[in-house]
Amino acid sequence: SLNATVHKTSAGAASWLPVARVANLAAALDTLKEAGVWIYGTDASGDAYDKVDLTGPVALVIGSEGFGMGRLVREKCDFLLRLPMCGRITSLNASVAAGIFMYETLRQRTAKA
Incomplete structure (x- = not known):
């Protein structure tokens, strides 16, 4: 939930980002697909x-x-994406990984503009 700790660690960003809570993530992904949204999951077996x-x-x-x-959530994804990993490290903190994927999305969108 978006409690005081989440708000503090987000450095205030939680105040500006829309957040949707859903009871069933798989059903929510289906709704997004129906609205024309492509679903990208993150997994080590995905594309770069x-x-x-x-x-x-x-x-x-x-x-x-x-x-x-x-x-089930993985099966709902249209595509899987991965981050390059070196050595014995096989994954990152979820917030770090999310930041990298969101930044790449922003980078691509601003480069196209």
Whole structure:
């Protein structure tokens, strides 16, 4: 939930970003698809994040740390994206990964403008 700790760690960004709470993530992904949104999940088996066009309407699904996405949510994704990893590191903190994917989306959109 968006409690005081979340607000503080977001450095205030939580006050400016729209947040939607859903009871069923898989059903919410179906609704987004019906609205023309492409669903990109994050997974080590996916395509390189910087080789995919993220300029259209997209939703990014970030898996939980250590467990990734559940099977049903993963199946709802249109595409899977990955970050390059080196050595023994196999994943990043979910917020770090989300920041990288969101930045790449912004970078591609502003480069096209």
